[in-house]
Amino acid sequence: MTNHWDNYHRHWKLLDAPLRPTAETVGIFDRELDLGNADVLLLGVTPELAVLGRSMLAIDQSATMISGVWAGDNASRRAMAGNWLDLPVERASFDAVIGDGCLSAVDSKAARGVLFSEIARVLKPGRRAAIRVFARPETADHLRGIQALVLAGGVENFHALKWRIAMACTTDDCDNSVDVQAIRATFDRLFPDREVLAARTGWSMASINTIDVYAGSETKYSFATLAMLVDEASAWFGKVRVVPSGSYPLAERCPLLVLASPKPA
Template identity: 60%
Template sequence: MTSHWDAIRRHWQLLGPPLRPPPDAVETYERELDLQSAHVLLLGVTPELADLGKTMLAVDESASMIASIWPGDTGTRKAVIGNWLDLPIASNSVDAVIGDGCLSALHSSTARLHLLAEIERVLKPGGRAGLRLFAGPEAPDDLAAVRELTLAGGVATFHELKWRIAMSCTGGYPDRAIKVKAILKAFDALFADREELSLATGWDMAVIGTIDVYATSQASYSFASAAVLVGEASRHFGRGRLAPTGTYDMVERCPLLVLEQPRR
């Protein structure tokens, strides 16, 4: 998985919403979790979230991502190498845990539940978590319809298209997982002529080419529905709710899962 993220970081600046959180999504974390005076744990090194909280510790498995994407350590924030499923911090030690798309970076329901248990462990009593989701629809989109919608100008960005394809090709519940190689395969089957896609949408060929890092990746993503993810979270938290994260394209599939009342 580390090698996958090492490849992703090389074209990080070409990525955009919904893959990266726009300003209105960042504001949602602050509004829903009241982070101003919080000691925060960030899962990953999402630079847009680096300035949230009174203090922040970011944990990422990839040294390359930390070196390339993280905006730098300061007196109040720091990034360290670590495994989300075995977080390198003490129990009951942070006020809030945040993450952007982190549940979809895991390949199974079992892994998601393991992460939720770790979040529960490290939170102080009364702590809260906010995780922006990439939630798949209850019924997958028809791929032929996705192609037609895209060529008609109904898909705003290439990154939205990637996620629509991925969410339509996942396996069954509860995992709803897909190998990233399979996302590339499905994309190539739908859009064999990339120049045609570029001309129809106005998307730069370099941006379309970002999907090619999936070719040699061994990683898998998961796109469970919001209802499934709320149900999984309920095993570790007494209260879970979904908050809208703005007005950007595909926002309806990217709510913030707000978790409160750790059950331990």
């Protein structure tokens, strides 16, 4: 069994929105947090977000993601391996905290709560955080409905399909978790012939085959609803705003949570 993050960087250039933020989304992060003169903490090493702020520290659990995706340290930007649930930084030490999909990269409501608490801890007073979320719809999609939508040309790219399947397969408890192996297994059951899928949709085989990074992985994701995420964030922040993150496939499920006024621990 493996942690697929250690292989994920090999597929990074094949990923597209909604799995990676667009230039429009990056501009919305910048606008919402006024990052021009900010010292920023980035959760993960998302290259599109790594250019923001006056200075940046990026923290990722996977050293291979850092070596494979991070552009390299310089005088104002550096990356380090670390645990988002126990951030190796001082209290009230950053003007802004940003992240892309990081609330889905943890596997439970409890872990999301700890992550919110850590974001609140490291923010300077009066400052804000913004996290792009992957939120499943209130009414779960039916897998056969997803299959029909793809065959009718209603799903724009393979990564939007991957997230639709993932969101449809989450547990019904408060964790809303899903084994990444189950995402792949469900995809293979719905679309057993990848060449037929590629021909029908125009998607590249290279893009479709990115799902194989999940093979043998013990990793779980979580896809809570937007209402759940706002409620969980509100335990740690006095102000929680939902901001649209742009126009791209599945963008309606991927808004920014803008977090302000951290509550005392």
